[in-house]
Amino acid sequence: MPGTQHGEGFPALNRLADLLGRWLIARRTILLLVFAGLTLALGYFATQVTFDAGFEKSIPGGHDYMKVYRQYAPIFGGANSVTVVLHRKTGDIFEPEFMRALERLTRTVYSIPGVDQGSIGSLFAPTAIFVTVNEEGFTGGRIVPATFKPRPDDIATVRQNLLKSGEIGRLVSTDLHGALVRFELVEVNPITHQRVDYLEIGKRLEALRTEFQNDDLDVQIIGFAKFITDVIDGARVVFLFFGVAFIITAILLYFFCGSAVITIIALLVALDAVVWQLGIIHLAGYGIDPLSILVPFLIFSIGVSHAVQMTNAWRLAMVGGATPAVAALEAFRRLFIPGTTALLANAVGFAVIMLIDIPIIHELGISASIGVAVMIITNKFLLPALLSFLRMSPAQLRKSRVRAERWDNHSIWKVVSACADRRRAIPILLIGFIILGLGVLARNQLIVGDAGAGAPELRPTARYNLDIASIVANFNVGIDEFTVIAELTGDCNNFDSMYALDRYAVALESLPSVKSVDSLARQVRVRNIGNSEGNPRFNEIPRDPSAIGGAMRNMELNQKYFNRECTAIPVRVFTVDHRASTLAEIIEATKRFEKENQGMPVKLRLAAGNAGVMAATNEAVEAARDRMLLTLYVAVTVLCFVTFLSWRITACIVIPLIFVSQFAEAVMAWLGIGLKVSTLPVVALGAGVGVDYGIYLFARTQAAMAQGLALRDAFLRGLQQAGTAVVFTALTMTVGVATWVFSPLKLQADMGLLLAYMFFLNMLGAILILPALASWLVRPSATPALPK
Structure with a gap:
């Protein structure tokens, strides 16, 4: 049998690989039937996977801000709101049509x-x-009277009432050319306990655009409902x-292996892992969140x-x-241990993101980890079983022998192997x-959260982002609301409060990022002017509690300026972005x-509103960021050490991973990509792929x-046996994802750039930095001899 020295340093693991390989080949027919049955069954369930968007899933429930949000959302409103604006292209709103x-x-x-009807503004x-x-005291009513008809006199009344209301810039644009309807969504129906269908709501919202x-x-x-449906x-x-x-992958893979059958088998097995993943996550009760749509492609x-x-x-x-069966056994024995180690490292890379306490990230980590886990079965068992039945004609063997001689023994590998020389390793x-x-x-310049205004997942020219820009320009309240809950220790008509x-x-x-602030205190100031015959000198908080109480007269609970006991007051901060x-x-x-005001009778509690939820999410990601990477490094280190039984070899594999993963965050900062829920999977993948390349190369080098x-010489042998596949895979994946920059979805374009960087630089790290480190760290004693 060619190449019988397949082990890599841990005799027990080598024996396990040998036993499993022989068992696989002996029962390959039965196993293929089982795999086919599983693929059909899981494929059926995979077709039932649906998009599973949810606002509540994006909330870090354990964060202190979200405890405040959940406590006061039923009283002052939640953060899952929708705004629909009607804006006249010419003329103002005071027109019958x-x-x-x-x-x-x-x-x-x-x-x-799903609309909370009490929230409609x-x-x-x-x-x-x-x-x-007036001279008789306070008077008021609805801006649009219940008896309103679109007649000139009624419209004139609406204009007068609006000018007295303070709603210009809130419900009506500052130029009086547009008006909005704002409402909140209840994600779970309190009676039926069914979740709101965001796709259906998105269709209804788009139907409104078509109608009006x-x-x-x-x-x-x-x-959020419109944003997620646009995604x-x-x-x-x-x-x-x-x-x-x-x-692109299929074409380049065919060019690499020279066989249409091998190309098809490799691609089908890679797709099979995705099918299994989707089927299992459906059975587990999950769907695919639109913001993690890239995960199946990563798998x-x-x-x-x-597969390559x-x-x-x-x-x-x-x-x-070798015969096909013996060749399949030999491939299994050579690659089962390093390949499984690499896949476990991939799984760890995805699993560590679950350290962030956000449900959508937990789902993402579970989904991706399932995909990598099933790959141990599809790639390490299904693929060798299929290959064991595949025969190559004498002409194909000659063609492969020529390719092996031309590529695997290419002179470039002798040049690259020079990196394992200490003197040449120093500049590297x-x-x-x-x-x-x-x-x-x-x-340190990487932004945790959104790095730009609007929705960074969409192009700046996307309709959604253009709508945001228009609303921000024409309304004082903006689209982002950061709410601070002021809890009072005394009465709400207390001057100090x-x-x-x-x-x-x-x-x-006074902050440049704030458009306006609204609270009960602001309303008291405005109404105090009214109580003083409109004299602007009284634009202040009155000291007399009865005057404060008078200013609050006729204010309704449904205006959401205070709770029933008047012990909590929301301060709504409308930001520019x-x-x-x-x-x-x-x-x-x-x-x-x-x-600076520690003695005040008010406790400010952060935070609610959609911007408050974003702030909590950013802090949750920031808090787990370094812990996540450290956990990943430790886990990968343990896996590599168990595989190679050498801290020196382990260091050679893990250090390039650290180089690339740290630099990846720098690249994100330079590209203006924020670290957030939608970008985390790519960061996790970058670490895993780097380990793949390094483990495969050093497994052959150690042998x-x-x-x-x-x-x-050993590294040259490793390059000849695995280097071509490593470089080919990296270049193929780099070219494939590089085409994403033309996608209309900016999230995909950004991730395409980042993935292209990671695929390519991880490959360079494996073939350049790894041998350079090995030249200084690895000694013959670090590679235990194989058992006789």
């Missing part, structure tokens, strides 16, 4: 499933009121680019990488004169450590204000050293 359209839109919103909602003062948009009216829609729409194009990457990429190694090892054994290691230093410095909240609002409004720096600035200003070869 516009009023009819706004009234009809408001009524239509009431019929959308509109000129035609009962919560839209005005208060004014015309030559005079423009319709703008924003909110799902973009995902259809994602599949097209996946197809392009698949075709496919890993599958192709391992297995088919290449089988091909080399066939060229050496210097460059490597410079890259590491740059990565460590630049990773109201004055403290007023000064807090002033402090926040939800960049991580914006949210951090507000949090820092809040903490600074509390520190050659155990036969008595010097390090440089």
Whole structure:
């Protein structure tokens, strides 16, 4: 049997690989039937997998901010809101047709499933009121009277009421050319306990645009429900680019192996892992979140990488004169231990992201780990079983022998193997450590959260982001609301409490990232002017508790300025965007204000609102970021040590991984990509793929050293046996994902760039930095001799 020295340093593991390989070949027919049955069954369940979007899944439930959010959301409103704007292209809103359209839109919103009807804000909602003062005292009512008809005199009344209401910039645009309808969604029906269907809501929202948009009216829609359905729409194009990457992979794989049958088998086995993954996650009760749509392709990429190694090892054994079954056994024995170690490292890479306490990340980690785990079965058992039945004609063998001679014994490997020479290793290691230093410095610039305005998952020119820009420009409230709950130790008509909240609002409004601040204290100031015959000198908090109480007269609970006991008051901060720096600035200003006013009778509790949820998510990711990487490094180190029984070899494999993973965060910072839920899988994958390349190369290098070869010669042998497959896989995957930069979904374009970097640089780390480290660390004693 050719190449019988297949072990890699741990006799017990080698014996296990030998026993499993013989068992596999002896029962390959039965196993293939079992695999076929499993594929059909899981394939059926895979077809039932659906998109499973959810706002609540993105909330870090254990975070202190979210405890405040859940406590007060039933009283002051949640963060899962939708805003629909009708904006006239010419003219103002005080026109019969516009009023009819706004009234009809408001009524239509009431019929959308999942809408919290008490949360609807509109000129035609009962919560839209005005208060004014005349010689008899306070007077007021609904901005749009219940008896309203779109007649000139009624419209004139609405104009007068609106000017008295303070709703310009809130319900009506500052230029009076548009008005909005805002409402919140209840994700789980409290009666039926069914979750809201975001796809259905997205269709209903888009139907609103179709119904109301015309030559005079423009319709703008924003909110999580619209955002996530736009991502799902973009995902259809994602599949097209996946197809392009698949075709590129197939063409290059055929060019590499020279056999259509081997190409098809390798691709089908890689796809089989994805089918199994999707089927299992459906049986486990999960779906695919639109923000983790790239995970199945990552699983496919890993599958192709391992399939290329297995088919290449089988091909080399066939060229050496082995029968198909013996070649399959030899390939299994050579690759089972290093391949399984690499896949376990991949699984760890995905699993460690579950250290972040966010349900959607837990689901993502579970889904990806399942995909990698089933690959141990599909790649290490199914693929060799299939190859054992595959025969090569004499012409194909001659062709493969020529390819092996041309590629596997290419002179380039002699040049690359020089990296294992100590003298030549020095400049390589210097460059490597410079890259590491740059990565460590630049990773501090990596933004945890959104690095830009709008929705970074979509292109800046996407309709959703254009709608955001228009609403931010025309309304004072913005689209991002960061809510701070002020808990009072005394009565809410206490001057000290109201004055403290007023000064807090002033402090926040001085921040460049804040558009406006609204709270009960602000309403008291405005109403105090009204109580003083409109004299602007009384634009302040009155000291008399009865005057404060008078200013609060006729304020309704449904206006959500205070709770029933008036012990909690929301301070709503409307920001210009939800960049991580914006949210951090507000949090820092809040903490600074509390520190400077420790004696005030108010406790400021962070945070609610959609921006508060984002801030909590950012902090949860930031808190687990370093712990996640450290756990990954430790786990991979343990796996490599168990496989190779040498801390020196382990260091040679893990250090390049650290170089690339640290520098990956620097690349993200330079590209303006924030570290968030949608980008975490790619960061985790980058670490795993780097381990794949290093483990496969050093497994063959160690086996050659155990036969008595010097390090440089042994590494040359490893390159000849596994290097071609490593380089081919990296280049193929790099080219495939590089096409994603043309995707209309910016998330896919960004991840394509990042993946291309990781695939390519991990390969360079394995063939350049690994041998350079080995030249200084690895000694013959570090590679235990094989048992006789």
